[in-house]
Amino acid sequence: MENKILIELLVEIAELEQLRMDATNTIERNDEIRFSLRDLQDEYEKDAAEAAAANRGAQATVRGLDNEIQQVEELLKVKRDMEIGLTDRRQLRALHEEISGLEQRLQGLEERTIDILEKEEALAGAARDSVEETVRHRAKSVQEEQERGRQSTELSGRLENIDGELKRLYGMLPDAHRRHLLRLRGKLDRSVVHLQDGACLGCFNSLPVQQALDVEQGRALVRCPSCMRYVVHRNWN
16 A cells, blocks of 8 residues: 555544544533532432531421420419418528529520521521522532533444444554554554644654654655554644
8 A cells, every 4th residue: 555545644633533532521520520519419408408407406496495385484474473372581581682693594585586586587498599590500500410411422333434434444454554553452542643733642752853754745655653553744734
């Protein structure tokens, strides 16, 4: 096979292998993004659940305090009723001290209830915000996942076409060159790469000046001395 024809075949293979690598990288990136979106959604839902649990905890505490306040108020009423007709000074003083203690306890319970009610209001707001944020993210996440999925499906179909075309082109190569390309494909992402600014785009090492000129002008078949990939010019068409 003439060098010129062989080089043009390799130019086509380089273009297809570049397209294949780009498509594969995009599919992998889409998969990573989809997994990240799901992980992030799990975090949103976990935060929403924790916010809701904190709000429920505050509500339960308020209910407990309300019950305790009711019990203290009922006890206070009983103690105050006991004052009527009580003449023994010692018993009366003890009863007054008990009533004073209950009044202080009631005041403390009421202050604590007010404080927790304020916190509960803030927690309720945080829980609502967290739920709304979770719903918004879920809608956005589902939309992006679907878009990424569609793109990956389309690229997977494109990969089948690329692989079929590569197989056809490999079959047109002389045996020695085909075996070398297949060995490279078994180890590397591409077997044929482009030249850019005098460097191999596979390993990014610079080629000797004469070899770089041969590649640019399509005069000779060139392998990169560093990675052994074939290096070709970009398609001139």
